[in-house]
Amino acid sequence: xxxxxxxxxxxxxxxxxxxxxxxxxxxxxxxxxxxxxxxxxxxxxxxxxxxxxxxxxxxxxxxxxxxxxxxxxxxxxxxxxxxxxxxxxxxxxxxxxxxxxxxxxxxxxxxxxxxxxxxxxxxxxxxxxxxxxxxxxxxxxxxxxxxxxxxxxxxxxxxxxxxxxxxxxxxxxxxxxxxxxxxxxxxxxxxxxxxxxxxxxxxxxxxxxxxxxxxxxxxxxxxxxxxxxxxxxxxxxxxxxxxxxxxxxxxxxxxxxxxxxxxxxxxxxxxxxxxxxxxxxxxxxxxxxxxxxxxxxxxxxxxxxxxxxxxxxxxxxxxxxxxxxxxxxxxxxxxxxxxxxxxxxxxxxxxxxxxxxxxxxxxxxxxxxxxxxxxxxxxxxxxxxxxxxxxxxxxxxxxxxxxxxxxxxxxxxxxxxxxxxxxxxxxxxxxxxxxxxxxxxxxxxxxxxxxxxxxxxxxxxxxxxxxxxxxxxxxxxxxxxxxxxxxxxxxxxxxxxxxxxxxx
Numbered sequence: 282x283x284x285x286x287x288x289x290x291x292x293x294x295x296x297x298x299x300x301x302x303x304x305x306x307x308x309x310x311x312x313x314x315x316x317x318x319x320x321x322x323x324x325x326x327x328x329x330x331x332x333x334x335x336x337x338x339x340x341x342x343x344x345x346x347x348x349x350x351x352x353x354x355x356x357x358x359x360x361x362x363x364x365x366x367x368x369x370x371x372x373x374x375x376x377x378x379x380x381x382x383x384x385x386x387x388x389x390x391x392x393x394x395x396x397x398x399x400x401x402x403x404x405x406x407x408x409x410x411x412x413x414x415x416x417x418x419x420x421x422x423x424x425x426x427x428x429x430x431x432x433x434x435x436x437x438x439x440x441x442x443x444x445x446x447x448x449x450x451x452x453x454x455x456x457x458x459x460x461x462x463x464x465x466x467x468x469x470x471x472x473x474x475x476x477x478x479x480x481x482x483x484x485x486x487x488x489x490x491x492x493x494x495x496x497x498x499x500x501x502x503x504x505x506x507x508x509x510x511x512x513x514x515x516x517x518x519x520x521x522x523x524x525x526x527x528x529x530x531x532x533x534x535x536x537x538x539x540x541x542x543x544x545x546x547x548x549x550x551x552x553x554x555x556x557x558x559x560x561x562x563x564x565x566x567x568x569x570x571x572x573x574x575x576x577x578x579x580x581x582x583x584x585x586x587x588x589x590x591x592x593x594x595x596x597x598x599x600x601x602x603x604x605x606x607x608x609x610x611x612x613x614x615x616x617x618x619x620x621x622x623x624x625x626x627x628x629x630x631x632x633x634x635x636x637x638x639x640x641x642x643x644x645x646x647x648x649x650x651x652x653x654x655x656x657x658x659x660x661x662x663x664x665x666x667x668x669x670x671x672x673x674x675x676x677x678x679x680x681x682x683x684x685x686x687x688x689x690x691x692x693x694x695x696x697x698x699x700x701x702x703x704x705x706x707x708x709x710x711x712x713x714x715x716x717x718x719x720x721x722x723x724x725x726x727x728x729x730x731x732x733x734x735x736x737x738x739x740x741x742x743x744x745x746x747x748x749x750x751x752x753x754x755x756x757x758x759x760x761x762x763x764x765x766x767x768x769x770x771x772x773x774x775x776x777x778x779x780x781x782x783x784x785x
Contacts (some may be wrong), residue, residue, distance in 0.1 A: 286647045287494040288315060288782055291483065293468065294499035295320030297445050298615025298632045300452035301340070302497050305636045307343050309460045310643070313777055316461045319468060319483065319491065323477055324695045330638040331555045331562045332360060332542045332626040333539050334718075340633045343454065352779035353453045355667040357443035358557040359422050359540045359771060361413040363625070366545040369679045375730025376541070377625075378413030380438035381755050382722045384453055391757075393739040396709055396748045399493050400738065402749060407729060409758045411722075412437060412765065417541045421768040436453075440626070441563075442542065442555045463492070470716055471510035480650075494646060495610050497639075498617045505614040519537070519670045521694065522600040523685070524550050524622055528578050529564040533587030539769040546623065546678075547580050548572060549685040553623065554586070558781050562588055566622055571578040571685040598622070602664045607650055607653045612639055619664055624674060627667050630718070634663060669698040670724070677731040702733075709735035 292302050295318060295464030296706030303318050341351060347535030350358065354678065362378035369375075391410065398404045408414045416422060425437035448624040457463060470484035482492040498506040507513050519525060534556070543554040565581035578593055606612065613619075614635045623626050638659060638661070642652045675689035694702075704710045705728055711721040769777070 289493040291493040299499035303456035349779040355443035361417040396738040422771040535586035
C-alpha cells in the first residue's frame with residue numbers, strides 16, 4: 282500500500298503569522314510530521330498589528346498558554362473594544378464594545394426595546410447598556426465570570442493589546458521547545474515540479490535546497506510562494522477601501538490607561554492608538570490619492586500622547602485577497618493571503634481561522650481538489666464578510682470636510698452590505714448569516730454610532746407597555762453600573778496579575 286501521508290511541512294516566514302502557524306501545528310498535530318520554519322533576520326516584519334479581538338483567547342487556550350504569563354512576556358494590556366473619535370460630525374465619539382448590548386428578549390433584540398423609548402425621547406444613548414463600554418470609559422477591568430450566568434459579568438468579552446514582535450518571540454520559544462526546526466536565511470529561488478506546477482523545493486542563499494510535501498506561506502504581502510512562484514492573482518478591493526498607506530510610530534506612555542483601542546478619523550483616513558505596558562503604538566492609515574505622505578506624517582506626529590520612540594515607518598498596501606489562498610501544495614496564512622486594514626483588528630484573528638480551517642481540511646499527498654476548493658470557498662466568505670463590516674465605517678459617514686469622506690459616502694457598495702444597510706434603515710433589523718465574525722451587536726454599535734437611524738422599531742415590542750420597557754432598561758443600566766463599580770481599575774488589575782518583569 283502506497284504511503285500517502287504528508288511528512289515534511291515547511292513554513293516560509295516568521296513574524297506573528299509564521300510562529301502562530303508553527304505553534305498551532307506542532308501542538309494540535311504533533312505526531313508524524315516534520316515542521317521547519319524558514320525566516321531571515323534581515324527581513325523585517327510589519328509588526329504593527331498589536332490589537333486583537335476576543336478569538337485570540339481561544340487560540341491561546343488551544344495552545345495551553347497561561348494568560349498572565351503571556352501578557353507579562355508580551356507587555357500586554359486588555360482590550361474591551363474600540364473607541365471611534367471624529368467619525369461623525371462635531372467631534373463625535375462612539376464605542377464598539379465586545380460582547381452584548383443589553384439582554385435580548387425571547388421575541389425581540391434588546392435594541393428594539395431601547396429604540397422605541399429613544400424615539401419617544403424617554404432614554405439617551407446605547408452606551409450605558411454595554412458593560413464593556415461602561416467599564417472601559419471608567420478605566421475599569423475584570424475578567425468574565427461564567428459562574429454568574431445571570432450577571433452582565435458573565436458576558437464580559439475581552440481581547441488584548443500586545444507587542445507583536447514579543448508575541449512572535451514567545452511563540453517561537455513555545456514551538457521550538459516542542460520540535461519545530463528553525464532555519465535562518467533568505468530564499469533565493471522556488472523550484473516547481475514540471476508535471477503539475479507544485480512547489481518542490483526552496484533554494485537558500487547559501488545554496489541549501491529544502492524540499493517538502495506541503496508549504497505554508499507566511500511571507501507577508503510579498504507572497505513569496507503563493508504569488509511570486511504560483512502567480513495566483515489578487516482581488517483588489519481598494520475601490521471600496523481606499524486607504525493604501527500606513528505610517529506607524531511608537532511613543533512613550535501618556536494619557537489614558539483605559540482598556541480599549543482608539544480610532545480617530547482625520548481628513549483622509551484614521552489614526553490608531555494602542556496602549557501597551559511599556560509604550561503606545563500609533564499609526565495613521567490614509568489614502569495617498571487624497572493626502573501626501575508628508576502631510577499624513579505631520580498629522581500623526583502632532584497627535585501623539587508622548588515622545589516618539591522611533592522614526593516613523595511607512596507601509597504600503599492594497600486591501601484585498603489572493604484569488605486562492607490555497608493553491609496546489611501552498612496555503613497562504615496571514616498577510617500573504619490578503620490584507621484587511623487594521624480598523625477592527627482582524628488580522629491576527631484571520632491567521633487563527635486560516636489555521637483552524639487548514640486543520641479541518643488537512644491534506645494527504647493527493648491534495649484532493651474538492652477539499653482545496655471548499656477551503657478557498659469558506660475563506661472567500663470570511664474575507665467578504667469582514668470586508669463589508671470595514672466598508673460600513675467609511676460608507677456611513679456624516680463628514681463633509683474633505684473629498685475623501687465625500688467619496689466614501691457616495692461610493693457604491695457590495696450588494697451583501699447594501700442589504701444590511703437597507704434592513705437596518707427600515708425596521709432596525711440586522712441579519713447575521715453563516716456564522717460571520719461580527720455579531721448583531723457589533724453591527725448595531727457601528728451603524729448607530731455613525732448616525733444611522735431606523736425609521737421604525739420591531740412592532741413586537743409593543744406587546745409590553747412603555748412603563749414596563751422603561752423599568753427593564755433602567756434595571757439593565759443599574760445592574761451594569763453596579764458591576765463596573767465593583768471592578769478594579771485596568772491598571773490595578775495588570776499590576777496585580779500580569780505586570781511585565783521589565784516594569785517592576
